[in-house]
Amino acid sequence: MIGLFTAEEVRAAEEPLLAATPEGALMQRAAAGLAAVCGRLLGPVYGRRVALLVGSGNNGGDALFAGARLAGRGARVTAVLLTPDRAHGAGLTALRRSGGRVVPARNPGAEAVVARADLVLDGMLGIGGRGGLRQDAAVLARAAAAGAGITVAVDVPSGIDASTGEVDGVAFPAMHTVTFGAVKRGLVVGEGRGHAGQVHLVDLGLDPHLPTPTAWQLTDADVAARLEPPSAGDDKYSQGVVGVLAGSAAYPGAGVLCAGAALRTRPGLVRYAGGAADGVRAAWPEAIVTEGGPGGAGRVQAWVVGPGAGTDDAARTVLAEVLATDVPVLVDADALTLLAREPDLVRRRSAPTVLTPHDREFARFGTEVGTDRIGAARRLAADLGAVVLLKGDATVVADPDGTTFVNGTGTADLATAGTGDVLSGIAGAVLATSAATGLPAVEAAAVAAHLHGRTGQLAAQRGPLVAGDLVRRLPEAVGRVRGVGPAVLGDSPA
């Protein structure tokens, strides 16, 4: 698991490390790691144009020292200084000694330096940045976006909140972010994720000083370890029986997709009860289908309730009935609309509940998501005593105790009808085995989000995807996740 930290946590951890190391040593470690990544990205370094965007803090110092190293390898390096009188002195000296040039950001030629660069290194703001980018910095960020150079952020893309990922106005659009000591949460969540590109972590020796993380990202290896393959002693019941209460005469597809995803994730046994019985029977002869309510469906180890199920009185009765059981329940879509009217239905439960809202569904519980997605998911989870899986580019899964997972495998290709029904089916299947495996519900939900994203990446390789493609590719995605070693922060499958 990859720990995710706030800017404050990183700052607090840096203090004792700074005190224990010679002055400037940490910045040299950071700059060496940064220059190494830039060198790899450039290929041959000699003769390549590198623009450094340099702010007034240590983030600018990192950029200047890394620039000096690249200049030492023959790159043509120019530093664009936002505040020439406050730029890092030792860094400037090092750059000049290596043959680098310096121009103030307000000079007429500064934007052209950025536009012509093969690589633009953003050292304007690091974890000391506050609020949106000021005018000069915003102009440079836009110039980098418009140019053809590789964009690399130092520690965090300038203009994002390192703790929440919030972007207030303009932020540097990085293709790569070289971050120091620990992965900041803002690089993987909210708008920050879209600005950070691929994240590279440079080890500064910070680990012993960092607190135990309360937010994590799962890798393929973590997910594989939580998806035990069936063993010789397993039968269809011991693999977890999922009950699906989804779909209706008006929306049969939701039932078909949800039941199919559950079957394809963990093909033990799926029981279906609902208004799309004929459709589910035709699509999935493997499922046990009843027309009645959950009471007549037989014993299950987890319920999925809501997708395409409607919000009428009958749907409300079904929801209340499953929430009164002592097995894990996943509540999605229409059932979330109903639950938002009567949240006490979930507060009373003893078994785990997982809610899977998108932003509009989340808002029905009383507050908008806002710009701090981790904070928002945690607050609702604590209020309701339920796991909240807040869907997004980077889906956030929060437990009532605060433990949070941020998914790294999400892809824009998943923004299409029915993919949420598939996620619910996957999560239901993982939840159904959690009683036997002891997997906490928050981790089951995080595993489902990771698998859903991987399946989306896989399906999108063949062109635009529809939700049914996800169901078809799920077994392959599970196999790939099981077959590969540790991955870093949402890398695409090979």
Ligand SMILES: NC(=O)C1=CN([C@@H]2O[C@H](COP(=O)(O)OP(=O)(O)OC[C@H]3O[C@@H](n4cnc5c(N)ncnc54)[C@H](OP(=O)(O)O)[C@@H]3O)[C@@H](O)[C@H]2O)[C@@H](O)CC1
């Ligand atoms: N500590 C360590 O061990 C190590 C730290 N390292 C590095 O240090 C970085 C943190 O450095 P930092 O603390 O100097 O802050 P940093 O982010 O460079 O900028 C602060 C300056 O920016 C300014 N400013 C603020 N907001 C602004 C805005 N919206 N728009 C424009 N300007 C704005 C503000 O100026 P002022 O408000 O005073 O005008 C202030 O002077 C960290 O991310 C990592 O890269 C590495 O070397 C490894 C070792």
Ligand SMILES: [K+]
């Ligand atoms: K930066």
